[in-house]
Amino acid sequence: MSDVTNYSLADFHYNNNPDVLAPPADFEAWINHPKVQQAFSFTGQQLLKAPAAQTEILSNIDGKRRPMINMTSYNYLGLSTxxxxxxxxxxxxxxxxxxxxxxxxxxxxxxxxxxxxxxxxxxxxxxxxxxxxxxxxxxxxxxxxxxxxxxxxxxxxxxxxxxxxxxxxxxxxxxxxxxxxxxxxxxxxxxxxxxxxxxxxxxxxxxxxxxxxxxxxxxxxxxxxxxxxxxxxxxxxxxxxxxxxxxxxxxxxxxxxxxxxxxxxxxxxxxxxxxxxxxxxxxxxxxxxxxxxxxxxxxxxxxxxxxxxxxxxxDSSLRNAMWANTRYMKENLQAMGADIGDSNSQVIPLIIGPSGEKLFSYTAELQLRGLFLQPIDYPAVPAHARRFRISVSSQFTKAMMDTALNVIEDVIIKGLKTSRTP
Ligand SMILES: Cc1ncc(COP(=O)(O)O)c(C=O)c1O
CATH class of the missing domain: 3.40.640.10 (Type I PLP-dependent aspartate aminotransferase-like (Major domain))
Known part of the structure; x- marks a missing residue:
């Protein structure tokens, strides 16, 4: 396995190990590699509060509690809370x-x-x-x-x-x-x-x-x-x-x-x-x-x-608020040059390209700056179009959106322009 970042979960499901209770050896080697461990450290991130627009996590990066603007949950109309x-x-x-x-x-x-x-x-x-x-x-x-x-x-x-x-x-x-x-x-x-x-x-x-x-x-x-x-x-x-x-x-x-x-x-x-x-x-x-x-x-x-x-x-008040927020996010993301694909809904992809390393380093930096936006990696999406995915909620306030947009611009848009990995 020359470069572990070229592999994904899509590569290890089928195996002929005679012991059905033993994961394949190449999977074990891959999953335990530090770069892969870093990627997986973002999975199963614990939330300490409801998945509302403002939440709190127990950070997988350093074990600290962190308040977060949450743009990653499916609570589109805020009905969960x-x-x-x-x-x-x-x-x-x-x-x-x-x-x-x-x-x-x-x-x-x-x-x-x-x-x-x-x-x-x-x-x-x-x-x-x-x-x-x-x-x-x-x-x-x-x-x-x-x-x-x-x-x-x-x-x-x-x-x-x-x-x-x-x-x-x-x-x-x-x-x-x-x-x-x-x-x-x-x-x-x-x-x-x-x-x-x-x-x-x-x-x-x-x-x-x-x-x-x-x-x-x-x-x-x-x-x-x-x-x-x-x-x-x-x-x-x-x-x-x-x-x-x-x-x-x-x-x-x-x-x-x-x-x-x-x-x-x-x-x-x-x-x-x-x-x-x-x-x-x-x-x-x-x-x-x-x-x-x-x-x-x-x-x-x-x-x-x-x-x-x-x-x-x-009535349509929650729906209207969600659509107004969707328009606001899209207009601002497009103005800063983000690639949001062909979205015409409240699901807004933020496509960053083929680099898994960038995806995960940006994830960490977003989190450290208070924005909870989980990475979407291959094979869930094509390897050339790894991304973040914004789930817009009626609960977002303008202040939350402005803060999030600033963080996205600093970390992702400027990062991609300079090819910098934070
Ligand atoms: C298109 C689609 N169908 C079905 C499901 C499954 O729904 P649930 O997560 O409620 O089991 C999902 C979940 O993400 C989905 O995106």
Whole structure:
């Protein structure tokens, strides 16, 4: 291994070590190298307070407590710490306890699960919904439930791992189209012609912040009779006049066969959901293993998510604040010459290029200057486009944004211009 920085986790998963309990020797050599240790020192960074816009960490660099402006969490609408949401969770914990204590079909369904399910279906303008204990589990369970060996699933190449894993579990043949490229999607649809086929795309792509070409996808979906599965993890409650997501944004909700979302981002909680027609929802309840073989979502979280949907949809104030902050951040980042890719959402990549060393040294300097912005490394993003990723929140104040922008300019923009590694 000449240069450890040329390697990543993508290189060590498959190995033929006869002892399945022993990590491969080359992985051990790589992970213990000081440069790799430095990179991994930023993973699992402990937060000592809520992941709000202002938080505190126990620094992995020097073990000190540090107040931080937090631009790395998915708490886009600040609902994780909204007083009404917290109160709903507290009341539910007192009334129902901490666990649903059963799978939904057996003994785990509470009245609040039914209530939340109806609210999600209404938000997505569908007949019914399923709520899962995890967002990851929602995608895996939904795809595994409806697709089979002999079917085709055509994914945007930037699809989240939970979608890919669902595809693998389903046994369907998996094809990938070039990111958001309708010509490439059509080529894949031609390959799958005559087979049961599902198109999988995301509303907002989580590493780039660009939105899918839903009108283009709908056109091809209709031409090839291939329904659409849309992952709206980063667009639910954010896009559309009523927070319905990208489907509502384009006025194409009814063209989406299955609309998926997670409650770990704008909703400020945890858990996943799908919304679809009633007959399919009923079918999926029998076959989505992560739904029917897994405990129903925890009561405090369920009650909190009911309140989150209520707060986020009773008016558009949180959404408007988040969009105003997104515009402010983007305008200023662009003015200082930052490469923010093709973002047209609250997810703003700050692309720094191929150097892992720069990525991690900038991470440390940002942290020491009070800005919590976690590095995104290959293989999560292409090796030539390592980056930071700003998650804009309605909670940011102008003072926070100005401070953060100054730090970004000093550390990243000036660093890249001078090729300096701090
Ligand atoms: C596009 C997308 N889908 C699904 C998920 C899984 O959601 P969760 O983290 O709530 O399990 C994520 C999480 O980051 C995501 O970005």
């Amino acid at each position: 909204h007083p009404e949401v917290i109160q709903a969770a507290q009341e539910a914990a007192a009334k129902y306890g901490m666990s649903s204590s059963g799978a939904p079909l057996v003994s785990g369904t509470l009245d609040i699960h039914v209530q939340l399910t109806k609210m999600i279906a209404k938000l997505k303008q569908k007949e019914d919904a399923l709520i899962f204990s995890s967002g990851y589990g929602g995608n895996v369970g939904a795809l595994q439930a409806i697709m089979r060996k002999g079917d085709f699933i055509i994914f945007d190449e930037k699809s989240h791992k939970s979608l890919i894993d669902g595809g693998v579990l389903s046994g369907a043949k998996m094809l990938f189209f070039d990111h958001n490229n309708m010509q490439s999607l059509e080529q894949m649809l031609e390959k799958a012609k005559g087979k049961r086929t599902l198109i999988v795309a995301e509303g907002v792509y989580s590493m780039d912040g660009d939105i899918c070409d839903l009108p283009g996808i709908v056109k091809l979906s209709e031409a090839y009779n291939a329904p659409i599965y849309l992952d709206e993890a980063h667009s639910s409650l954010m896009f559309g006049e009523h927070g319905g997501g990208i489907g509502e944004h384009f006025g194409l909700e009814d063209k989406i066969g299955i609309n998926y979302g997670t409650m770990s981002k704008s909703f400020g909680g945890v858990g996943g959901f799908i919304a679809t027609k009633a007959s399919l929802a009923r079918y999926m309840k029998g076959y989505a293993s992560s739904w029917n073989f897994s405990c129903a979502p925890s009561p405090p979280v369920t009650a909190a998510m009911i309140k989150s949907v209520e707060v986020a949809t009773r």
